[in-house]
Amino acid sequence: MEVVVTRNIPSAALNVLNKRFKVDLWQSDDIIPRETLISKIKAKDGLLCLLTDKIDKEVLDSAGDRLQAVSTISVGVDHINRSECTMRGIKIGYTPEVLTAATAEFAVGLLLSTSRRIVEGTHAAKRSNSVCFFILCQKYKVTNDVTACVLVLLVDDKTTDRVGTILILRIANFSHSYFFKKDKAFEENLWVHFASFPDLLRESDFIISCCSFNQSTDGVFDKEAFKQMKNSAIFVNIARGGVVNQDDLYDALSRNVIRGAGLDVTTPEPLPTDHPLFTLDNCVVTPHIGSASEKTRTEMTMLAVENLICALENRAMPAQY
Numbered sequence: 001m002e003v004v005v006t007r008n009i010p011s012a013a014l015n016v017l018n019k020r021f022k023v024d025l026w027q028s029d030d031i032i033p034r035e036t037l038i039s040k041i042k043a044k045d046g047l048l049c050l051l052t053d054k055i056d057k058e059v060l061d062s063a064g065d066r067l068q069a070v071s072t073i074s075v076g077v078d079h080i081n082r083s084e085c086t087m088r089g090i091k092i093g094y095t096p097e098v099l100t101a102a103t104a105e106f107a108v109g110l111l112l113s114t115s116r117r118i119v120e121g122t123h124a125a126k127r128s129n130s131v132c133f134f135i136l137c138q139k140y141k142v143t144n145d146v147t148a149c150v151l152v153l154l155v156d157d158k159t160t161d162r163v164g165t166i167l168i169l170r171i172a173n174f175s176h177s178y179f180f181k182k183d184k185a186f187e188e189n190l191w192v193h194f195a196s197f198p199d200l201l202r203e204s205d206f207i208i209s210c211c212s213f214n215q216s217t218d219g220v221f222d223k224e225a226f227k228q229m230k231n232s233a234i235f236v237n238i239a240r241g242g243v244v245n246q247d248d249l250y251d252a253l254s255r256n257v258i259r260g261a262g263l264d265v266t267t268p269e270p271l272p273t274d275h276p277l278f279t280l281d282n283c284v285v286t287p288h289i290g291s292a293s294e295k296t297r298t299e300m301t302m303l304a305v306e307n308l309i310c311a312l313e314n315r316a317m318p319a320q321y
């Protein structure tokens, strides 16, 4: 059997695949160009891909009848046309659980670095030796305390629940937590409360988007949403760039409609270096590295490899979507 792998993966994972299949590897740390993917996938049995690879009808058409499985090294599957896969009997594997803790931790990191202006402080320290006055000078006078603030997580399905749950536990010492989710058990187990979306926007000091990207979350953080937030609110996005209208966010940040944003996800990814969001002091942008600890990325890759092998050998995948 033949499989396509769309990125350099750790050699341990590649060796496992090489022992079983003929592997057509895109041997690069860069995103595989779309035309290359469309050409490589022809008449292959399996695909190991990343969230940066759009697996749509055109790619599946190019693969043809032999393709049996798409295994993504990600928990999110919004880059894969699931209904086309289902119609064609193509199994989808994904990587839940193994990245939960790393992603939740990263959200805490973004929350703190944005609210306490750690990145801005680092730049200021490099620029000037008067940084001891950082907190006193007019320009830099405000940072948000995290303690005793109201924090909101936008969570909407099983996948994002997991990250949300760990996140709640990690920040339990800081804040009261609210969940945008109608689930009694959840409320009782984590001492969180359900609130409507407009209430959450109005009452929160921190809003963390952990939701999956779908029709109901597409652009949900827009001009209207930012207008409803407190002027002191900090917005953190570890979900997908598509849940935010980025022009509206830029506008809200540059006019101090909200205080700051920490974004690990953007549209597009990577965000072009000349993007206006990079010009703002009150916006921390990272290149989608929420799950990028060595242990986590290795576990994700090994799980994706195992998913692919099981699918092609007609055994149950450890994590079938």
Ligand SMILES: O=C(O)C(=O)CO
Residues within 6 Å of the ligand: 051, 073, 074, 075, 076, 077, 099, 103, 239, 288, 289, 290, 291, 292
């Ligand atoms: O696995 C995913 O879907 C991610 O977004 C990783 O950070």
